[in-house]
Amino acid sequence: MSKIHVTTSINGEPAEFLAEAHESLLDVLRNNLNLTGSKEGCGSGDCGACSVLLDGRLVCSCLMLAAEAGGHEITTIEGIADGDKLHPIQTAFLENAALQCGFCTPGFIVATKALLDKNPDPSETEIRYWLAGNLCRCTGYDKIVRAVVDAAAEMRGS
Amino acid sequence: MPSLTYVAPTTVSDAVKILAAASGPTRVMSGGTDLLVQLRSGRTKPDLIVDTKKIPGIIGITQNADGGFTIGAATSGALLGEHAALKAAYPGIVEAAQLIGSTQVQGRASLAGNLCNASPAADSVPAMIAAGTTVTIAGPAGTRTAAVETIVVAPGRTSLAKGEMVTAFHLPPVKGKTGDAYLRFIPRTEMDIAVVGCGVSVTLDAAGTITAAKISMGAVAPTQVQVDPSCIIGSKLDDAALARLDAAAQAVCNPIDDKRGTIEFRTKVAGVLARRTAAIAVARAGGR
Numbered sequence: 001m002s003k004i005h006v007t008t009s010i011n012g013e014p015a016e017f018l019a020e021a022h023e024s025l026l027d028v029l030r031n032n033l034n035l036t037g038s039k040e041g042c043g044s045g046d047c048g049a050c051s052v053l054l055d056g057r058l059v060c061s062c063l064m065l066a067a068e069a070g071g072h073e074i075t076t077i078e079g080i081a082d083g084d085k086l087h088p089i090q091t092a093f094l095e096n097a098a099l100q101c102g103f104c105t106p107g108f109i110v111a112t113k114a115l116l117d118k119n120p121d122p123s124e125t126e127i128r129y130w131l132a133g134n135l136c137r138c139t140g141y142d143k144i145v146r147a148v149v150d151a152a153a154e155m156r157g158s
Numbered sequence: 159m160p161s162l163t164y165v166a167p168t169t170v171s172d173a174v175k176i177l178a179a180a181s182g183p184t185r186v187m188s189g190g191t192d193l194l195v196q197l198r199s200g201r202t203k204p205d206l207i208v209d210t211k212k213i214p215g216i217i218g219i220t221q222n223a224d225g226g227f228t229i230g231a232a233t234s235g236a237l238l239g240e241h242a243a244l245k246a247a248y249p250g251i252v253e254a255a256q257l258i259g260s261t262q263v264q265g266r267a268s269l270a271g272n273l274c275n276a277s278p279a280a281d282s283v284p285a286m287i288a289a290g291t292t293v294t295i296a297g298p299a300g301t302r303t304a305a306v307e308t309i310v311v312a313p314g315r316t317s318l319a320k321g322e323m324v325t326a327f328h329l330p331p332v333k334g335k336t337g338d339a340y341l342r343f344i345p346r347t348e349m350d351i352a353v354v355g356c357g358v359s360v361t362l363d364a365a366g367t368i369t370a371a372k373i374s375m376g377a378v379a380p381t382q383v384q385v386d387p388s389c390i391i392g393s394k395l396d397d398a399a400l401a402r403l404d405a406a407a408q409a410v411c412n413p414i415d416d417k418r419g420t421i422e423f424r425t426k427v428a429g430v431l432a433r434r435t436a437a438i439a440v441a442r443a444g445g446r
Contacts, residue, residue: 004164021164021207022197044195045263046349057236060262063194064185067164068209111261132348133260 004067010035011079019066026050026061028069028075032123037077037106041135048134051107051114052076058114077106080113089113092151093144100138108134112148120156124149163291166209170296170325173208178321179205186323188216188232189266191259192275208323210270225331231270231293231324235282237378239264248329250338250357254285257342260349270324275308277351279377283310284357285340287374287382290330292416297322307374310381312357317425331397335362337442341435343427345418352377353419356407356431358439366394366445373403373436378411385410385432395440400433407432 003018004018029035029052041047043062049063053075061076079125080087088114092098099105108131115122115130122130127148128141136144171183176259177184182205190209196202214280216230218414219241227244235255238244245252256280258267272282283306291306298321306327309316318324338359344350355376363369371387389406393399413424 024194031278043198044257045191048260048262051262054265058262058278059265059267060191060260063191063263063266065164065209067166067195068190068211070166099370114261129348130261133262 003013004011006067006070008069008071009073010073012073015074017066021067023066024062025064025066025069025074026053028066029061035076035078038110039106041103041107046133046135047104047107048111048131049104049107051134053110053114056114056117058111059136075110075113077110080109087113088154089116089148089151092147092154096147096150098139098142098143098147099136104134104136104138108136108144113149115148116152116155121152122148161244162205163206164207164209166212167343168212168214170213170323171325173213174209174296174298174321176206176208177323180208182206183209186210186274188268188271189234190271190418191263191267191275192271193362204281210323213325222331223316227329229327229329230267231326232268235267236261238269244329247332247422248289248338250359251282251285251289251291251329251438254340254342254357255280256356257340257352269327270299273306273309273314274318274324276312276314277380278310278313278380278382279352279355280310280382281325281340281342281352281355281376283382283441284355284374284376285338286327286342286357287384288357288372290372293324293327294326295322296325296330301325303328306385307382313380333361335364335443335445336360337439337444338437339438341431341438343431351359351418354378354424354427354431356428356435358432358435360390360395360439360443360445362440362443362445368393368395368399368440368445371436373407373432374434375407375428378413378424380412383410383412388435393434394445400436403432403436404429414420 039049041049045063052061184206185204187209231267340357342352361370373385389402408429411425
């Protein structure tokens with residue numbers, strides 16, 4: 001079986017890769033492209049640890065074939081910071097201690113980015129519903145919600 | 159892993175040719191949020207996946223000159239929720255589609271996928287049935303139109319023939335005082351599969367009397383089922399009409415017993431949800 005040649009853009013840079021038909025975008029990000037920030041939690045779209053942006057839209061990279069990415073722009077957790085300068089969402093997660101083991105954190109940060117790009121001033125209810133597809137087994141979510149509120153305020157102010 | 163081929167044709171006629179010529183197990187892909195889970199678990203073992211999303215028009219919402227809507231088969235729930243005119247005209251369909259999965263799933267999961275995955279618990283399907291949705295189906299013999307309730311024939315099975323695929327959904331123009339609604343019961347507030355779902359559309363006359371209605375239940379039988387609307391037509395959805403609706407909704411139930419709910423529970427909840435959903439639809443239609 002010949003591999004599929006996929007041309008795409010990842011974190012603002014043109015990218016090309018070869019994928020087997022059955023491989024998910026997450027498989028290729030992690031195994032072929034060495035972008036291991038996106039995590040595999042469940043592999044079935046329930047946990048959100050593999051969240052990426054596809055043309056700015058939040059999706060689970062485990063629920064997409066790599067071949068589907070052709071012609072689209074992908075943003076992963078590796079593309080959120082500006083070089084060595086953390087994104088305000090990342091800073092807010094650190095300052096609020098919104099992580100313990102950290103496995104879910106890339107997914108939460110990417111999902112938060114998608115939320116705040118769409119709605120710069122979400123209510124706590126909106127935050128909680130938006131993030132319902134991101135599971136965290138450590139924090140109890142409260143600190144994550146505080147971090148999102150703080151990040152939103154910081155981003156509105158700057 | 160046996161060899162799997164992925165193709166993404168750019169026209170409906172190419173897609174139909176590929177589907178018609180396929181000799182092995184084949185799956186049509188739109189958002190892929192059910193398909194990838196099934197691939198991974200081994201529940202489906204296709205040797206060919208035909209991705210429809212490169213076909214122009216397969217994603218998108220058009221309001222037609224008559225006020226109705228045409229929705230491309232692979233249009234995601236997120237796009238439905240961002241379309242102000244569709245949301246105003248058919249809030250029930252939009253809220254049903256937006257109950258499917260997480261924000262992430264919303265970004266991909268489509269109406270055609272929700273329909274053709276043929277789950278009894280598919281949230282968008284009772285809402286689409288209630289609203290009188292039709293689908294365009296392309297196939298080797300050309301295109302045909304069918305009512306959405308004729309597509310699902312059993313859990314995981316559709317009435318689509320070999321080589322056929324859904325290309326679009328059509329919603330009629332909203333006439334007069336008409337409103338729709340969808341409610342589902344799940345044991346929490348988000349991220350779950352319907353234990354019972356209910357879609358209702360009603361049309362009222364100037365005095366607020368129901369002149370037409372369509373009521374569809376999900377997750378209470380092997381396929382979506384309809385409740386005979388004569389139990390509320392001619393009423394203003396007073397207490398007597400609500401009691402008749404409750405009984406009629408329970409009467410169409412033929413549910414399974416599983417970890418989500420017992421037969422008895424699902425049946426009782428069907429009556430309650432039918433009453434609540436109808437009340438919202440009537441309020442949206444301008445009844446009260």
